[in-house]
Amino acid sequence: MELYKTNQLKIYNSLSKSKEIFKPVLEGNVGMYVCGPTVYSNVHLGNVRTFMSFDLIFRYLKHLGYKVRYVRNITDAGHLTDDDSEDKISTKARLEKIEPMEVVQKYTVDFHTILQKLNFLPPSIEPTATGHIIEQIEIINDILAKGLAYEINGSVYFDVLKYNKTENYGILSGRNVEDTIENTRALDGQSEKKNPQDFALWKKADESHIMRWPSPWSDGFPGWHLECSAMSTKYLGKTFDIHGGGMDLKFPHHECEIAQSKVNNHVNPVNYWMHANMLILNGQKMSKSTGNYILPNEIFSGENNILNKPFSPSATRFFMFQANYRSILDFTSAGLEASEKGYLKLIEAINKLDKIEIGSTSTIDIKAWKQKCYDAMNDDFNSPVLIAQLFEAVKFVNLLIDKKETLSAEDLEEFKSTIHVFVFDVLGLQNEEQQDSSDKISGVVEMLINMRKDARDNKDWALSDKIRDELAALGIQLKDGKDGTTFSVN
RNA sequence: GGCGUCGUGGCCGAGUGGCUAGGCUGGGCUCUGCAAAAGCUCCUACAGCGGUUCGAAUCCGCUCGAUGCCUCCA
Incomplete structure (x- = not known):
């Protein structure tokens, strides 16, 4: 019998701001969409944290026996820079004197290489924004037909105020449109929009813009919230189970997704919204635009100004999972060093498992311990508590080897397999010590x-x-x- | 200014209306030729001020502080 039938999983839903019992749309199946990276530079560790959190979630859902379709997109077009209406990919291409798709290729490869080093499972589908221009145009047509978007000078904008008359724009982020009006005044640079809070569905490309596609309105490119709506609907359906992303995408990105999909499909697109919290460096959020970040390769090689020594991918993974995905995590050398020691202690115990001799009776309640591991993960993927239980297991291993405790053959087998499941399958750690x-x-x-x-x-x-x-x-x-x-x- | 989140012991980080988090660090003991490892053990906590309660670090209010979003962002 599948494990999900006996494990009641609770997920913190950003929409209700509470933990809810997870019930998928289709029993035994999970549809999960996570906003992927914009491939215009190397992924930094802050980006990686979010994806790692969802890698853990993906792994655990699979372990529970769910058939998971995990869609994580690659944003290779569509993000506007703030100084002009050129998109990020083509700006970078000009700087580096190469083709836009060359930039996309370069940083997509970098992204995949990093995730592979960190032992990520590949998602089921990894669609690109540029591969779904037609689907995006279809959605824009539909929203225009329903009167909730308008065209000006070849660009199409979503009419937030009109939408808000019948729906709730701000349902996810807890904002109301009136506040948004007052508070975007200073930033209102794009005068062609009816209202400052309207967002672009399609942008007309100017002469210098390299990435462009034909559309009924102009040669241009899709707005940056649209791709996720298009691809999630295409691959997961009008309403799917889990939508994830970084906390910083909650507003406006995910709010806009909800609005687009509600108009397009007349239903709420997502049952469980999950947001991973930020990774902090020097007391500030890691961010490409502020330059406050560290790259994964700089951690593995030790070539950086932040850490005292290099750290392995698994040590880095372990560090991340010692905090809950919903907590802000502070990245420090001392913190990583402490995690690395803990990780090595855990791996060492695993490497000693075969030295345990079978006893005639069991003096440790392995079933109770195993249940605590599941309880931790069932409680909104509480990896820190799971890790605490794994350190209990380390203690058991040493006591068993010293023959201060004993396990029957059956219990010993269950003990070993449970450790392997949680350390390698669920947490996705690797036995680096053994490889060395x-x-x-x-x-x-x-x-x-x-x-x-x-x-x-x-x-x-x-x-x-x-x-x-x-x-x-x-x-x-x-x-x-x-x-x-x-x-x-x- | 608006909408949020958070403030736990030397450090990192869970959790909770009364009952052990865990890791790292430091002290003691056992083991050991010595050390390390391992085991046992000790230390200290819930920002401040009020309130609710038999009881709050956990609920409510205020204050202070930190931080995220409001503009591209994982």
Whole structure:
């Protein structure tokens, strides 16, 4: 039987601002859409955090036995820069003297490479905005026909005030349109709009604009909120289960999506809105536009001004999951170092699992422990609490090896498989320690351990300590236990 | 200015109307040739001020502080 039938999952819904019992539209199936990156520069760690949160959610939903269609788009057109109406992709192309689609390709590859290093599962569908121009034009036609958009000078804008007469623009972000009117006065640069809070569905391209498509209104490009509506509807239906993204997209982006889809399809597009919180650096949100950010590769290589040393992808992953996805997380060297130590401790325990001997009875309630792991994840994907339970498991492992506790064959098997499920399948961590110590290194170290044992038996402490210290200098730590010496590679 | 979120022990970070978070750091003990590892153990907390309550860090109000959005943004 599928696990989702016995696990009641609760999800925090941004729309209701409360945790709700998750019930998919179609039993056993989940449709999930997450706003992906705009590929005009390298993804920074803040971007990655959001995607990582949804990678965890994707992984857990799959583990529960749901058939998940996970759609994460690539925004390769459509974002306006603030100084003019050129879009971000073509601005960058001019700066770098290359074709717009070359920029798109370059940073899409970068995005995929980074996510692969961090052991992400690929989404089911990864559609691009430029691949769905026709669908977007269809939606604009429909909204125009329904009288909730208007055309001016070849551009089409969504009429927010008219929409708000019958619907609630601000339902997600808790705003009301009147406030928006008062407070966008200073920023009202685009005078062709009827009202400052109207947003573009289609923008006419000027002469210098390279990325452009024909449409009934002008040669131009789609507005930046439209692609998500078009692609989510196309692949997941008019109403689907989960829509995710960063907290900063709540307004206006997701608000606009709701408005577009409601007009287009007459139904609420999303049942559960999920928003991942921001990653903070130097007390400020990480952001490309302010320059306050760090790139994943800079973390892995150590080439940055923030961290004292390099950190592996799994250590970085572990750091992220030690905080809840809905909490603001502060990125610091000390924080990463603490997480790395915890991660290594966990992996070390996993590598020792095979040393546990089967006992005749069980002195630990493995079923109760396992249930706590599920309870944590069922409570809005509470990864920090799951990790706390995994550290309980580390404690168990050491006690079992010391024979201070015992497990029956059946319980031991369940214990091992549960650890593997949560550490590798759900959290998506990798056993980096094991990969680093090849058979050859293991053989050499085992030989040195034997030599050291002889020295210790002869009370030749000088030689014994020399072997230990020189190995330590190479990053190989020896650990003397009751049943001999083991080692770990850092 | 408007709409939000948050303020937990040395640090990072869960959670909750009365009952242990967890990790890192520091102290003690056990083990050990010594150390490390491992085990046990100790330390300290819920921004401030009021209110509700038998009882609040947890609910309500105010104050202070931080931060996000309101303009592209994960």
